[in-house]
Amino acid sequence: KQPLTLRPTGNHFSFLLSIFHAAPACCSFRYGLAFLSCYGFFVVYSLRVNLSVAMVDMLNNTHHSSGNHSGSLCPSHSHPPRPKRNHTASVYDWDSETQGWILGSFFYGYILTQIPGGYLAGRFGPKWLMGFGILGTVIFTLLTPVAADLGPSYLIAVRVMEGIGEGVTFPAMHTMWAVWAPPLERSRLLTISYTGAQIGTVISLPLSGEICFYLDWTYVFYIFGAFGILWFILWTFMVYDSPNTHPWISERERVFITTSLKNELCTSGNNIPWRAIVTSRPLWAIVVAHFSYNWTFYTLLTLLPTYMNDILGFSIQQNGMLSALPYLGCAVLAVLSGQVADYLRERCQYSTVKVRKAFTIVGMMGPAVFLVAAGYTGCNYTLAVTFLTLSSSLGGVSASGFNINHLDIAPSYAGILLGITNTFATIPGMVGPVIATALTKQNTIEEWQTVFYIAAAINLFGALVYTLCGRGTVQPWALRQVHDKHFHCR
Numbered sequence: 001k002q003p004l005t006l007r008p009t010g011n012h013f014s015f016l017l018s019i020f021h022a023a024p025a026c027c028s029f030r031y032g033l034a035f036l037s038c039y040g041f042f043v044v045y046s047l048r049v050n051l052s053v054a055m056v057d058m059l060n061n062t063h064h065s066s067g068n069h070s071g072s073l074c075p076s077h078s079h080p081p082r083p084k085r086n087h088t089a090s091v092y093d094w095d096s097e098t099q100g101w102i103l104g105s106f107f108y109g110y111i112l113t114q115i116p117g118g119y120l121a122g123r124f125g126p127k128w129l130m131g132f133g134i135l136g137t138v139i140f141t142l143l144t145p146v147a148a149d150l151g152p153s154y155l156i157a158v159r160v161m162e163g164i165g166e167g168v169t170f171p172a173m174h175t176m177w178a179v180w181a182p183p184l185e186r187s188r189l190l191t192i193s194y195t196g197a198q199i200g201t202v203i204s205l206p207l208s209g210e211i212c213f214y215l216d217w218t219y220v221f222y223i224f225g226a227f228g229i230l231w232f233i234l235w236t237f238m239v240y241d242s243p244n245t246h247p248w249i250s251e252r253e254r255v256f257i258t259t260s261l262k263n264e265l266c267t268s269g270n271n272i273p274w275r276a277i278v279t280s281r282p283l284w285a286i287v288v289a290h291f292s293y294n295w296t297f298y299t300l301l302t303l304l305p306t307y308m309n310d311i312l313g314f315s316i317q318q319n320g321m322l323s324a325l326p327y328l329g330c331a332v333l334a335v336l337s338g339q340v341a342d343y344l345r346e347r348c349q350y351s352t353v354k355v356r357k358a359f360t361i362v363g364m365m366g367p368a369v370f371l372v373a374a375g376y377t378g379c380n381y382t383l384a385v386t387f388l389t390l391s392s393s394l395g396g397v398s399a400s401g402f403n404i405n406h407l408d409i410a411p412s413y414a415g416i417l418l419g420i421t422n423t424f425a426t427i428p429g430m431v432g433p434v435i436a437t438a439l440t441k442q443n444t445i446e447e448w449q450t451v452f453y454i455a456a457a458i459n460l461f462g463a464l465v466y467t468l469c470g471r472g473t474v475q476p477w478a479l480r481q482v483h484d485k486h487f488h489c490r
Helices: 011-020 029-058 096-124 126-142 144-150 152-166 169-180 183-214 218-238 251-260 274-278 281-310 320-346 352-374 381-400 411-439 445-469
Strands: none
Touching (some): 029 096, 029 152, 126 144, 126 218, 169 183, 169 411, 281 445, 320 352, 352 381
């Protein structure tokens, strides 16, 4: 009698799920993992971006938040400045170059642990790597006020260490989802999980501003650090590396998950097919798409406040919700796209590769169009903000495109693959804003149009490469034969 086999797409899934009556999502441990990891990525991004807000109050000058925009190209849209409060926290005389090193130092640590994070998660398990990675970031965040008092070099070192801790989080989580996410629920589960990044940005930007105003800048790091410690406690007691090691999971859910992943996963010990990985065209398609998407993402993340202030005459510090609006839209569309993507794959039986490519095209070409359009709005403040918000929001659709394609082509090595692509995707965070700043020395609309054109062109290139070379099935090198003495497929 031939055993049942499962492939990533097609009627086999429907047949198998009808036999095992897919375990309900409500109160399931796989969805519990999705929401708890969402909380974890909320912490990760809160700790990443809160310094950019706190920096305003850390500097020994007040012109950054005075509300004076007489030098902006367009008439000021800022609100009347709020009354100052007496704060006791220290302030520092850091020039713009020092500030740039402090704000950018995070990425130099972050890029170092991407590939090692994927390898270590597969070798020793993702739970504790993710847990201690975030806990380490929390500890160094709590030390930020002390490091700032000691000097900028100490603060830079602390930020590098935070980057090293956060660098393992996405590869570790991809490794965990490889054994926890049934193929037809990947889009739903992963978009819920990774939306925590956008939620962290949406909440931490305005909340950090309020904390600075009502308390002082040191409490930004203490309060968000406390959120991180609470997450670590929950993660320690509620999460396990796989359904087979979870003591409380129902037998129905365990069988549903493990059976759906049958014939997709291989354990290979130390024998990772590095050569096949680095020569895989589908992987390099994801690399190009990830790099291209992040160029636009980091351009907006780091320079949107500058554009609002210098061109539109609006102080982003005085309206934190507006600065967070693009990321709120991104989070909403990311979750919705996950539901739609899995609906198309499960109910409409569209192939995985068609769904991934379609969502990548929308999530990369849409932002490119609206980013270019924003450069031609002149001083129409409402239209400019609308186009920039639409650009960032549509980027959330790609969360169900190339962003989770690692799990489709090589679930056993998803953490390593994400480490590779995220290494390249971190480079735009280092060089993109530097190039954009160099191109906007006079802060004219024409200069900013050039910045937007470059970002849009890179986005379109990434979408094109992924459309041509992307794949949606497990690659042969990721699924070795059972008779190979070094590999065992389950």
